[in-house]
Amino acid sequence: MHRPRYDDWSFPKGKLDPGEHITAAAVREAAEETGLHVRLGAPLTPQSYLVAGGRTKVVHYWVGRCVGDDDVSGYLVNAEIDDLVWISVREAAEKLTYSFDRDTLDEAVKRREKTQALLVLRHGDARARKSWRKDDRLRPLLKTGTVQAERLVPLLAAYDVTTVASSSSIRCVQTVAPYAALTGFDVGLHDGLSEEDATKSSVDEVVEDLLDASAGAVLCTHRPVLPHVFEALGLEKVKLEPGGLIVVHHRKGRVTAVEQHRP
Template sequence: MGEPRDVRAAGAVVTRKGGSKEPQVLLVHRPKYDDWSFPKGKLDPGEHEVTAAVREVAEETGLDVRLGPPLTSQRYRMLSGRYKHVDYWTAKVIGNDDVSRYRPNDEIDVVEWVPWTAATTRLTYPHDRETLAEARPLRRRTHALVVLRHAKARSRGGWKKDDRLRPLVQLGEAQAERLVPLLAAFDVTSAHTSSSTRCVQTVRPYVDTTGWPTKLYDELSEEGASVEGVVEIVDALLHGSESVVLCTHRPVLPTVLDALGVPDAGLEPGAMLVVHHRKGRVVATELRRA
């Protein structure tokens, strides 16, 4: 028998502007271990790491967050001898960030906004201090441009009608449903998609769930795409003031990614490249699958 699988967990380095010039970071105290750390926790069975990060912050602190650029994952040995793998992101609170009404419990008895310098000594573990140092240059608020390849569709060979009307298969519909909490975690507030049916169906569960608007573009379809049209759309979204999802097709993706100045990620059906940007400049990217 081989080594046991790592215990998977996810969390976030949640930051805000402090009362002085020094930013603050959200820390939690665990009475069982008498330690200070970032809010984090184990993935539920079948749960995506992105969803787990947002859920765990909410459960441990009572705050609703949206994720920013990813941080280097941690991997360390637990007291049991097994290894834990923790995925981290920077994050910002959505809504009220007051923790004064937090109710202590057996798992987390203190939740506190701590000035950055104090946090470097308050954190119990060296690997958390390393993660905090990595987060500092990434703490400023960014927006996400989620480049999404449409979910699994019917094969071209088995579809005799207009290819623009080719729909998703059952697997693709399931992928589209799984995208809902992932797009929400990155604070996506509008969908920009090829007008082809398979792309529209990919973003539909998200917009139906959230009520956010959808805009359809022939210029993002295989039949109507042009370099000039794609670049114009991407440039407008990159310089916008909200997080968005752009759904298109495999042949169009290289033009989209070239316009963003990022390498071709070789997206599979239903996969997405999250491009974190600030003031028109790409700060970080991450590849995620539904």
């Protein structure tokens, strides 16, 4: 896109809204500045450079793909963006104004094969175990956990999650419930992802099915079960806070990139 204020050619980008997650901002800014609806693929190396006043600016990028039509000819140019074009990689390398954008382009080209995302999610903040006298499977989220669940909605949508798999325990179901309610996707309940019933083989089975999914998927489970999940994915153990997640990008059963996001 061309910005008349700076007379430069660069990629779409923008600032976070208050409380907004970087992945949601990426999708929103792409829509606002190109008119295109995108879903995120593998992450790219963040850009970091100095701007006016000696401040350091950091910009996060992902490989992305359009959902539906990718025609930008109908975009209404404005005072901020007065030209917008799809061009070849070679032409883009020549037109981009900044070297750091050309570096991002080079990296994106190397990672442009389509991947799927599997989001491994630890349930949100729940009531303390020691204060709960009933069946632990029924232990619910706290108010903070409910807020975490609501704020996960745009993050899951950014990765085109259409398959939702959860431990059958209430705190996990409540963590993915807002996303399922908004999208209409069913929540697959799995006793084999619960603290009480999870085994290596039960977790392997769920992970294998999700890796075969045709689009993005999320798996919500508990801290003690996460090591089984990471082993099934061939990953080192990752410490996740309640409501935290990792995004595993994979292609044909092979993990190609991993990113972690805090709650």
